[in-house]
Amino acid sequence: MITTGEMLPDATLTQMGAEGPEEVRISDKTAGRKVVIFAVPGAFTPTCHSAHVPSFMRTKDQFEAKGVDEIICISVNDPFVMNAWGEATGATEAGLTLLGDAASEFTKAIGMDFDAPPAGLLARSQRYAMLVEDGKVTALNLEESPGACEISAGEGLLEVI
Numbered sequence: 001m002i003t004t005g006e007m008l009p010d011a012t013l014t015q016m017g018a019e020g021p022e023e024v025r026i027s028d029k030t031a032g033r034k035v036v037i038f039a040v041p042g043a044f045t046p047t048c049h050s051a052h053v054p055s056f057m058r059t060k061d062q063f064e065a066k067g068v069d070e071i072i073c074i075s076v077n078d079p080f081v082m083n084a085w086g087e088a089t090g091a092t093e094a095g096l097t098l099l100g101d102a103a104s105e106f107t108k109a110i111g112m113d114f115d116a117p118p119a120g121l122l123a124r125s126q127r128y129a130m131l132v133e134d135g136k137v138t139a140l141n142l143e144e145s146p147g148a149c150e151i152s153a154g155e156g157l158l159e160v161i
Contacts, residue, residue, distance in 0.1 A: 001111035011106035016083035038129040043085035059154030
């Protein structure tokens with residue numbers, strides 16, 4: 001599992017562009033930039049939808065005041081679902097970037113994958129939030145349980161940066 005002080009591995013994620021799905025490289029998003037990355041077990045799932053994404057919408061201005069260039073939400077979902085979720089939550093309008101990790105490539109590369117078959121969640125991401133500066137993890141808040149959203153919420157990450 002990735003830890004503070006380590007460099008993020010590169011991976012290709014997807015987002016919806018004007019003409020359909022577009023590839024996005026993590027290295028392009030983080031090189032020379034200060035970025036918050038938070039991950040959720042699934043778009044439209046209860047805690048992710050009602051607590052996690054809204055916490056970063058509420059705190060976006062506070063992160064910008066600390067020099068954060070972009071706030072990125074990653075979920076093991078396809079770009080169509082992530083696009084619909086961004087619209088449904090208001091996250092897209094609020095300026096958050098929602099990226100799909102459909103094959104769980106990035107999530108597995110950083111050791112954050114888990115399975116919860118009873119909930120229909122396979123190869124999903126644990127719930128976390130991290131601050132990444134020029135590709136290096138400088139703060140990492142990982143929830144003990146995927147159903148919790150405390151230290152990985154926007155307010156929880158702000159407390160440690």
